[in-house]
Amino acid sequence: MDKQGFFGKWGGAYIPEVLHQTFQELNAEFTKCKNDPAFWQEYVELMSTYSCRPTPLTHAENLSRHFGGAQIYIKREDLNHTGAHKANNVMGQGLLVKRMGKKRVIAETGAGQHGMATATMAAKFGLACTIYMGEEDVRRQRPNVFWMEKMGATVVPVTNGSRTLKDAINEAFRDWVTNVDETHYVFGTVCGPHPFPEMVAWFQSIIGLEVAEQIIRYHGKMPARIFACVGGGSNAMGIFKRFIPESNVELVGVEAGGHGIATGLHAARLSGTDASPGVAQGYKTMFLQDDDGQMQETHSVAAGLDYVGVSPILSYLWEKGRVRFEAATDTEVMAALDLTMKKEGIIPALESSHAFVQAFKEAPQLTPDDAIIINMSGRGDKDIFTIAHAFNDPSWKDFIIKRGLEYSQGK
């Protein structure tokens, strides 16, 4: 890091004055925790008793054989409590909240996984909880909305702007400036004002620390490449961080190609050429914006990748050439998801499936002596409506129609 909170020219803390004092306190507490080995131990202990850490590294033997190239390994973040890597960050921030003595947490969510994780943390730690979620995402991630509410959280559908993740972030900030004294904003990814990018990357780095040991144990050497999907970038930073100094390990971030980069309907910030430097949502990074600096509409089948900005840390690593960025289209994602289910009996989230797409493209270029690792950031259960719809599944449709009819008849 260069100037406080900057990675090269990216990052910073572009925050309204009302939040200045709270950020001072947050920075102080975070610095204390970072320098206290007992805090990290407490965190690992919590993650191994409340969640499923260490999560397994699965050798995908059938997929490896199918592509006939590299050995494919899958890091199973889906086996975390609540089904995604989001729990790593949330439980870490939960411990911070307890130390700071705040009584309420708020969060934005896209796919609903971060909201889910925050709602569980709030239930466990006895905190009040409000989750902001774009109206569009409420619709496409309905199962997560149901569970958040059942765990006692208030879910607020956001109807401003594009009604997706960025709008949920704006709304969460508006809540925070209003209720700053008692409330902590559990930011869900490695974006936003300093110290969030650094803090979230730190909590998520537990993924890569485990992987480094696991791959040596199973494969005897470092992997050739690591693939992770990139929305804000937290699962990617989580698995990449440990490997940044390992110059022989190629790190590949996969963004949402949506309907294809040429259509303009995508969320490819670093893999395409549509993004440019900007400052919004509290930080400086590459944004999908027009010449005036107005943020543009994004599109992805995966709510968690459907976002205009990207981690300032990743913009920095992209600029330095340390992380390569690619994009996967909605159609490619469905095919990779289908193949993974059939070959391995594993159901990746739509977000995670983006990483699978790129890994499948590159596996044949390598030899069986090479290992590649896919970060499976989450499980696909939450996507059941979207996936069933995309596969045009007849028996599912029939079930929904019948159930809808029963409900409408008051049964």
Next chain:
Amino acid sequence: MQLEQQLRDRLEKRDILLMTHIVLGYPSFDTNREVIRQMVENGVDCIEMQIPFSEPMADGPVIVRANQEAIKNGTKVADCLSFAAEMTASHNIPFLFMTYYNIIFKYGEEAFFEKARGCGIKGFIVPDLPPEEGESFLQLAAEYEIAPILIFAPTSTDERMRVLASKAQGFIYCVARRGVTGVKSVIGEEVLEYLGRCRQATSLPLAVGFGIQDRDDVSALIGKADMAVIGSQTIRLVDEKGAGAVGPFIAGLR
């Protein structure tokens, strides 16, 4: 110094000044033109013109919607700049730009200062640019003689206020309460005590905004602050009753 002096001159004749807010391009530049005319004719002392941004993080529902609609109507930064030039040429009060930092950053900081000075703009209010991130911005502000108006909040410590005051010019914008624009503030003991702290921290004029909506709010500030800021309320008024309602409303505030 320019802006501060203009306000001080006006304070000779008034016990409190009025600053109003409009969102450029909402509902249209024609309406903006008429609203501004009515504001000036009825004694408004200073106007902040908001260049719309797609992510107005510090604003409440009324101004958020106005920003979105303005952009949807096709309002461009270039249109806002030429409209500003027209207004400063037509009316003899100071005009400011309020916007979010990305609009300036994307335009190019120096180019934006140069252009704004050419348009006769006297100050900038940028709620998401704290001085820590605004080193070059503050330098350019000095160079181009456009006042960087910084913000005090009730959560600002005395020490923080002094830091901000040392970098600000023109006046200090005191946010009356925690939260976003548009929700009514009660000017009670807590606010008055906070304004006392603001007064202690700086000799610059104090403007008070966020939720100032009527004559009672304005008169409660007399003697405690130098300028009352009316934001969302006039936008609401224009939405409900049209531009013609603005003049009488402003006239009734003091």
